[in-house]
Amino acid sequence: MKPHRTRSDIKREAIINAAKQAFQTYGVNGTTMDKLAQVAQVSKRTVYNHFCTKEELVMYLIRELWSKTMLSVAASYSSVQPLQQQLQALLRIEIDLFTGDEYLELARVAFGHFFYKTDKLRDEICQFTAQETVLHKWLKCAQDDGRLVMDDLQASIKELGCLVRGHCFWPQLLKLEPPLSEEAKQRVAERTAALFLSHYAVERPE
């Protein structure tokens, strides 16, 4: 069945796209509703017909993009595959998530908007942090299987997170460094897995 995109739908989409782009480029405060309407090729009144206030538009964007980005991935531990190979693949998934345009743009809008409203930011972030469990589960399985020995699982997870985000998220969030190339992503996954495993993996000729 055809969605039958009405004019209203088209206008709405134009507004959302314009907002996404403008917020990401100029920030929420730097984007006036007049400017936004102009970019969206839409009357300002139409913007207000779809979103009662600017804040509502901002929150809609953040939540909507967020849920789109958060398609959680399934991955499971294998007791036969080499750890390096498995961990590397897992990290690669995480890296791809962070380096995705959608994710980074969203993060920029959200952090820019919430930079001085840190309470709200925490609230919003709490609602999704539950997804961080893939790595967690895998590490636990590997530990139970006796192939990893970690005295403090939480700390080890954090170490992985720091390495990944430090390479492909924080510098890009502030545009201090350009986005990683495909090779660079792969390199980060490899090196990070190797570094991590050489500390936590038990010695065993494979």
Next chain:
Amino acid sequence: MKPHRTRSDIKREAIINAAKQAFQTYGVNGTTMDKLAQVAQVSKRTVYNHFCTKEELVMYLIRELWSKTMLSVAASYSSVQPLQQQLQALLRIEIDLFTGDEYLELARVAFGHFFYKTDKLRDEICQFTAQETVLHKWLKCAQDDGRLVMDDLQASIKELGCLVRGHCFWPQLLKLEPPLSEEAKQRVAERTAALFLSHYAVERPE
């Protein structure tokens, strides 16, 4: 010789302190010049007598605090001390720098101000990044001494930086996590050094 702090000096200092605090709390945009004058217990006109524009005040603060923060530390490699001990101490210095109130507050003001002016941010940051050489030098010495083997020195430095900043800078910058306690700082230094060395240090009974 006595500095002879005139009233003018006192007022100026009050302005600077008020700005430091207000910018850090409410952000540059969230701090009006009227509010600032009120906090500083000073006439708004006096603020403008000391700083022609708000922007000038912002940039003064950032540059001034920056140079204060950047008292570079001296540290040298020893071929007899255990690597873990040396690296741990070096990391601890770095951690202390990042977790210092001055540094964090400055970073918040700067990032908040430059979040959507990334070109200017890069320009400003370029002028000080030369200081990142302490770790660099140490790693090179250890490598030349044959006790570390790193295929890519730059990448290894980055790994250390990710681990340190990921633990004690980024989350605190956005107030997603509270500042580290003294024990926590020590723990991060220990764990990070251990993780790093177990990958890059050559086997040798000490």
Next chain:
DNA sequence: AAAAAAGTAAACTGCTTAGTGCATTTTATT
């Protein structure tokens, strides 16, 4: 074709804020 729903343009309200002008008072210098 008529009615309802949505969009448009432009002027307008109300509020905030950076920065100024000026007459007056306070502090520092000679």
Next chain:
DNA sequence: AATAAAATGCACTAAGCAGTTTACTTTTTT
């Protein structure tokens, strides 16, 4: 004590911006 320098209070300008109102046109639905 006289003069210069800095600080003050307060009204003011000019600009920007979220959100509204109005009178009118286009699209969708029935």
